[in-house]
Amino acid sequence: MTEIIIVASLILVTAVVYVLFSGTKTNEPKIKQNETKDEYSKLPCIICCSRLKRGERLKSEKFTVDDKTTVHIFGCPFCLNADHSKRKCPVCKKSLKCNEYLIGDMWKKDNGKNRLHVKGCVKCISQ
Ligand SMILES: [Zn+2]
Numbered sequence: 001m002t003e004i005i006i007v008a009s010l011i012l013v014t015a016v017v018y019v020l021f022s023g024t025k026t027n028e029p030k031i032k033q034n035e036t037k038d039e040y041s042k043l044p045c046i047i048c049c050s051r052l053k054r055g056e057r058l059k060s061e062k063f064t065v066d067d068k069t070t071v072h073i074f075g076c077p078f079c080l081n082a083d084h085s086k087r088k089c090p091v092c093k094k095s096l097k098c099n100e101y102l103i104g105d106m107w108k109k110d111n112g113k114n115r116l117h118v119k120g121c122v123k124c125i126s127q
């Protein structure tokens with residue numbers, strides 16, 4: 001008889017504990033999801049495909065001549081400093097050295113947002 005009471009009270013205790021913690025449990029994943037969303041930016045590096053963290057930006061230079069903007073994209077902090085071996089041109093798929101870059105055209109869309117069209121790397125454009 002005592003055993004049954006112990007088991008019953010154990011179930012009660014776990015139920016109470018579960019109720020106590022279920023409130024925080026449901027909130028935790030939401031917060032974590034937001035954190036990962038904030039931690040990473042939407043687009044990966046177009047040269048090495050590694051996911052960029054917020055605040056990490058692709059190194060690029062813009063040149064504007066006669067309303068036409070050309071962008072040279074050098075890469076992200078990861079493939080410029082840490083791992084050169086993953087640097088690849090998304091157009092010709094050839095590997096890029098750290099001093100080689102991608103060339104793209106940038107223009108403003110009607111909604112005011114910048115649009116970038118990557119034409120290729122120095123190698124495939126000069127061919
Ligand atoms: Zn990169």
Ligand SMILES: [Zn+2]
Pocket residue numbers: 089090091092093094120121122123124125
């Ligand atoms: Zn290329």
